[in-house]
Amino acid sequence: MKAQRIIAAFTMLAGVYTIPLAAQQPLNFTVKAGEIKTPVSPNMWGIFFEDINLSADGGIYAELVKNRSFEFSTPLMGWSIPKDAVSNGQILVLNRKEEHPSNPRFARITMPATRSFEIVNEGFRGMGIKAGEQYNFSLYARQQEGAAVKLTVTLLDDAGKEIGSTTVAPNGSSWQQYKASFSATAAAAKGKLKVTFSGQGVIDVDMISLFPQHTWKERSNGLRADLVQLLADLHPGFIRFPGGCIVEGRELVNRYQWKKTVGDVNDRELIINRWNNEFAHRATPDYFQSFGLGFFEYFQLSEDIGASPLPILNCGMACQFNSAEVVAVNELDPYIQDALDLIEFANGDVNTKWGALRAKMGHPAPFNLKMMGVGNEQWGPQYVERYTIFAKAIKSKYPDIKLVNSLGPSPDGDKFTFLNDTLRKLNADILDEHYYSSPEWFLSNAARYDSYDRKGPKIFAGEYAAHTKGVNNGENKNNWQSALAEAAFMTGLERNADLVVMASYAPLLAHVDGWQWSPDLIWFDNLHSYGTPNYYVQKLYANNKGTDVVPMLKGNQVISGQDSVYASTVVDKATGELVIKLINTAATVKPVAVAVQGVKNIAANGRLITLGSNDLQGLNSLDKPTSISPEEKNIDIKGKTIRTDIAPWSFYVIRVKINK
Missing domain, CATH: 2.60.40.1180 (Golgi alpha-mannosidase II)
Known part of the structure; x- marks a missing residue:
């Protein structure tokens, strides 16, 4: 029947x-x-954030300049430079790795007396410029002895016409930050930023940046207001961050390391985004992580919209779909220390090392962290071995922190069964189940949790979305068929709220010109954004959560x-x-x-x-x-x-x- x-x-x-x-x-x-x-x-209905589909740089992080510190693997990627300027040495990219390992590169411009020199930044699939909006420009610069070089900063519209301008005159021989603000006289969907150098001598420049004045809560180094508003309107119970597969990295060297994402933005170490070349049909060679949006900003965003923070940390394992690289068990200590230090950063007294950094960044009060994920989508005995070590260390020092644990990439099969059986015997706190499948699967699994064991761990429906064309198929659309199936499935999550304590759709955001994965909850271009039918399903559940x-x-x-x-x-x-x-x-x-x-x-x-x-x-x-x-x-x-x-x-x- x-x-x-x-x-x-x-x-x-x-x-x-x-x-x-x-x-x-x-x-x-x-x-x-x-x-x-x-x-x-x-915390029942929340959101899952991962830097995929240009979600962070080029998305919710409001910086408009791509490769602002010349740290991409191709140092001048994103910048249009006259060819003769490179060949004759008028622009050089210098590497000062020993002096400044987290941000080693900068550009040196050599100016002859008789002509100007310009570089143009293309932004992230262009720059969205709003008419009448104020834009805040900044850069770090130093003049070499005897130099007298000034900068003219100009916004260009889609056709290359000037739509706003200001000047900056660096005047010191040591690195200093210089700022200037100006308004755009017209709108552009895919504008650009032109920086023109004039005068004579040698000038060094770094961290060339442009933000709109109107960010979320008008913060400098802030977030794109319309995208955050869409998140706030969900009234989410939690934010899971920073991913996803980027937590793991394709290899461990490119794993997400939270300590490199806090402190002065100028000192945060850029790395390649693992979605840069994951899909051949959607290759994105200019996809990197500047970490202007880092762990402090994630915690701050969670607080802003009333959501509990749920950070996920690397457990010493790279993505098993890619390299299967793991750190030796006897070398896990730095990874475990990162977890312990993160709790101190979030909750510690201002007199502690990491609590003091949080206070220095402008938030003396604790962020009230209550839960943390160990690993993302790992599987096998190697995960269990590492999770066990993490759990012992974290629970020993912070017994009240709840741990979220992986059940692998699928909601069934041998990998799932092994982890589900093993972690239940280990009395794990919360098990993270993921389901990317057809709308039919969601309909047939709406009663999935009606017969689950009530004596074991709680369940986190950590990643789910109905895929109408099959998983990893670029033809998936956020159509009403997928949203309706998810709505039906979510009745089973809500009905079993004694067991299922959190749930989040994934992925969250996607740039229409820069996505790698579909479907996604919210889509945007450089100026506009919209919620999909799936978004409104999530919103109706979260805004009508009840008690x-x-x-x-x-x-x-x-x-x-x-x-x-x-x-x-x-x-x-x-x-x-x-x-x-x-x-x-x-x-x-x-x-x-x-x-x-x-x-x-x-x-x-x-x-x-x-x-x-x-x-x-x-x-x-x-x-x-x-x-x-x-x-x-x-x-x-x-x-x-x-x-x-x-x-x-x-x-x-x-x-x-x-x-x-």
Whole structure:
């Protein structure tokens, strides 16, 4: 019977259906609003951030200059330089590795007396420039003895026309930072920055930077405001950072090392991004990590939007899909020390080494770190061996820190089974399950956790997304079919909130001109951004999280695919409301009657929020960012029964006041 229901749902999701000949009888459901099943974790619905698809540099990190410190593997990548200037030595890139190992390169410009010299930065697939916006330019520079070189800084639009300018006149023989601000007179979707040198002599320049004035909270070295606002609007319970596979690196030398991402931005060591050449069909040779967005900024962002921080650290293993490199167990100490020091950085007193650095960076108060991930998507006995050592060291010093542990890259199979069995025997805190699969998989697994062992570890649904064309297929789209399947699956996560304590879609962000992986929750170009239908599914769950799960049944069964309907219910003690979520995966209307038990009365009207489309292939876009987005209206209620007709292929949220 269950298999028949799933097959029917698959057929309907594929768009093959028949119109019923007669009106359907309503489906009768019961909500037992007086029977609290389990509290909902405050962290339940969160976000997973990884620097993939130009998510950080070129994305949420608002820096507009690419390769600002000449540290890319090709030192002048991103810069247009006159060919004769390179060949005749008018520009040189010097390497001072012994003196400044974290930022060794800088550019030396030699100016003859009779002409100017210019370099142009292309930005990250261009620079998004807004008319009337103030832009803040800065660089480090020093003049050689006898030099008198000044800079003219100019914004160029898509056609190369000047749309804003200022001048900078460095005047010292030692490295100093110079700043200037100016406004753009016109907009550009793919602008550029031109720096013109004039005068005579030799000048050294480094960290050439341009930020819009309007960043998130107007911070210098800040974040792109529209993208952060989309995250804040989700009201996430946590932010998992910095990834993902970049935690591991293709090799250990390129793993993510948090200590190199804090402190003065000028001293943060750039490395290649592991997504630079991961996919031949989406190669991105100019993809590096400047770490202007580092661990301090991640913690700060978490605090800004009310989310608990969840950092993930390398456990001495590179990506097993790539190099399978591991550090010897007897050489794990530096990796473990990084974990211990991170807790001190986040929570330590300002008199401690790392707590003092946090305070110096502008945040004396602790960040209240409560959990940490050990490894990303590792598997096998080598992971268990390293996790065990990490857990002993961390729990010994910080017993209250909860550890998130990998169950590998898939939700089943030998790798999953081995880790699931082994880590349960080791009394692990939280197990991280990942699922990238078809919409059909999500429908058939909505009841996955109904029968899980309640005595073991908690579950983190750490990475999931419905892939309509198959995993690692560049043709995947964030269409309504994928979002609807995820909404159905999430009823099972919410219904089992005693076991599933966190969940996050992945990946989070993607630049329309620089992505490597699809689908993704939020898409953007240099000026605009939009939430996908999947984004609005996440938002409806997170904004209607409630405080406690209550049973919703059809007869004696939970509602998980019968008649193509999926459902879950919570109460919100803060507002005194019952919150019902209903998903119809069929191509036909589903009339429902929901009898509410365990209450004295319910309000005569409530709120109905609907999300849906009559086209399963429907999409949002930069041109039509809210084509598929929630709509809200009132719903009338008679007695203690809520009646509604769930439209085909729809997600409904009903909120109604109750008196228990």
